[in-house]
Amino acid sequence: SVLNVVDDKTEVREYFNTEGFNRWNKIYSESDEVNSVQLDIRTGHDQTIQKILNWVKDDGDISGKSVCDCGCGVGSLAIPLAQMGADVSASDISDAMSSEAARRAESLGISNANFYTSDLESVEGKYDTVSCVDVAIHYPTEQMAGMIGHLCELSDRRVIFSFAPKTWWFVALKKIGELFPGPSKTTRAYLHEEEVVKKALEDSGFKIAREEFTGTNFYFSKLFEAVKA
Numbered sequence: 001s002v003l004n005v006v007d008d009k010t011e012v013r014e015y016f017n018t019e020g021f022n023r024w025n026k027i028y029s030e031s032d033e034v035n036s037v038q039l040d041i042r043t044g045h046d047q048t049i050q051k052i053l054n055w056v057k058d059d060g061d062i063s064g065k066s067v068c069d070c071g072c073g074v075g076s077l078a079i080p081l082a083q084m085g086a087d088v089s090a091s092d093i094s095d096a097m098s099s100e101a102a103r104r105a106e107s108l109g110i111s112n113a114n115f116y117t118s119d120l121e122s123v124e125g126k127y128d129t130v131s132c133v134d135v136a137i138h139y140p141t142e143q144m145a146g147m148i149g150h151l152c153e154l155s156d157r158r159v160i161f162s163f164a165p166k167t168w169w170f171v172a173l174k175k176i177g178e179l180f181p182g183p184s185k186t187t188r189a190y191l192h193e194e195e196v197v198k199k200a201l202e203d204s205g206f207k208i209a210r211e212e213f214t215g216t217n218f219y220f221s222k223l224f225e226a227v228k229a
């Protein structure tokens with residue numbers, strides 16, 4: 001329901017401004033203050049980022065092209081893309097996350113990336129490449145198609161999108177996880193069917209050009225590159 005969606009967003013924003021920020025800022029760094037599960041997630045996430053950067057490198061020069069990274073976190077993708085010369089505009093619903101991304105970029109002397117706080121649905125403009133990595137886990141199934149439609153509207157050419165795939169095995173794992181939630185507060189997690197994501201991209205006029213899957217013990221992410229059909 002609409003109320004549920006509002007709840008989800010408020011919860012996600014609060015989480016990533018507080019406990020979630022502390023947790024993910026450590027995971028998305030080189031800090032050794034992580035446990036073995038967090039280290040595993042860091043490794044998996046690094047692999048997803050590297051696969052995207054390899055695609056971009058294989059295509060040639062991204063310098064001067066515009067990139068819009070939605071749900072940028074601490075800038076794990078936006079920062080290396082800026083270092084490759086892309087003109088980056090990156091946002092996150094969490095002010096703590098987008099501020100940390102800006103801080104990291106500044107400390108690296110990056111001037112061709114702009115970070116700001118925004119809900120994905122409020123992002124505007126037109127960009128060569130629109131990316132949205134590991135954000136869909138916070139979107140209920142019924143909100144997915146609309147979210148992907150918005151990302152596609154922002155894109156002139158390409159959308160890079162990743163999500164935790166809904167297979168019977170991950171559904172089972174997630175159930176087990178819910179039985180043993182552990183001490184730390186988290187948010188609800190939504191898995192998505194590959195076919196549903198593909199259809200949403202196709203309905204918005206895009207077709208899958210490349211795909212990858214990355215799985216470690218605790219990290220699972222399906223990655224699509226979709227280009228304007």
Ligand code: SAM
Nearest residue numbers: 016071072073076092093094097119120133135
């Ligand atoms: N994309 C980054 C990366 O791969 O390093 C961060 C991934 S992190 C698991 C998910 C991020 O999505 C968080 O920083 C969270 O604040 C952000 N997020 C969740 N819902 C969002 C929304 N509706 N609009 C913008 N950002 C959102």
